[in-house]
Amino acid sequence: MLSLTLERQSWAHRIPVGWKLAALCGLTFFVFPLENIALLTLGIGGVGLLCASLGRVGFTASLRGLRPILWFAVIILGYHLLVGRIGQGLGIVLRMLLLVGAANFVTMTSRLSDMMNWVIWALSPLRRLGIPPERIALAFALMIRFTPVLGQRAAHLAQAWRARSNRRVGVGIVAPLAVSALDDADHVAEALRARGGVR
């Protein structure tokens, strides 16, 4: 399945995931109360440099990562322009760009498997509450496997719908999708039990 991590290795890929997450966390706490436009712009420049250090592919990917929030930025700016508080609106948008850019940088330079190992390590204290991390790891793995299967099935159901009807594909395919997913779940649960079950 497609992941948002950049394939090509960079210096940032080699930094342990835990450090990157800690740095991101620290940055968020620092930036959150910040309202100084100049400082925020400086921060965005810094994140831009980080992204540029990943090469051309990395830089375009990080711009692509900002695209979904552009809409939101337009809404916020438009609204603040309307009520005459453009300075406040600009601060919100810059802060958002900075934080989203930095977070996307971490995502682009961290492999899913590394992230998952880190999460499972971080959750290992839950063992004392009677939740072994292996169970969480199994849930992760099952979901990663099921997602493309169900996505494919949804596409098939949509295709079958279009073959039968000239109305647009709608919520009509959700119930059959869910029922088939539940049947899959029963089979997999049975198979897991047959192989010794989950501890």
Next chain:
Amino acid sequence: MERNIVYIAVFAAVIAALGLLPKLTLISGIPITAQSMGIMLCGTILGARKGALAVILFLALVALGLPLLAGGRGGLGVFTTPWAGFLFGFPVAAFATGLMMRWLRGARVGVSAGIAAVVGGIGVLYAVAVPYYMAMTGAGLVDAIVTAMLPFLAGDLVKAVAAGAITGAIHKARPRAVMSRA
């Protein structure tokens, strides 16, 4: 135990699959995605605890870098926008939907699921998302409602009604699988 884990994982995947569906467009011109219906279905079908866990599992994989949110978004960045309150509100909404489902267990499945989806998937979700938006942007209540709530409300009502009907249909097809009623 096996059944619980697999159901949680499968429903996390259902939320993801619903995000892959093409957008439906309302009369108002605002595109809605089926994804938040997945959150409601987790509550109405799996019940409060398992429903919330399925949503948390889904969000965890989004945070770790899978582009599973509607529109192919994902990664840590989506949790840093002012609208992230919706994401943080998702598990709470699923939990509340499951609780409502249990509270309404006297009514027909489809009806109680519809009501539970409205209360949990809309009421509770906005009760988390709107204050979060206000805290992140310093907006007042009116500002927040105009920019973070009104654009999505009509679509959410449609989805809650649909979630009720779908839960009813699933209960008819696989009564044992509707864990909130089993």
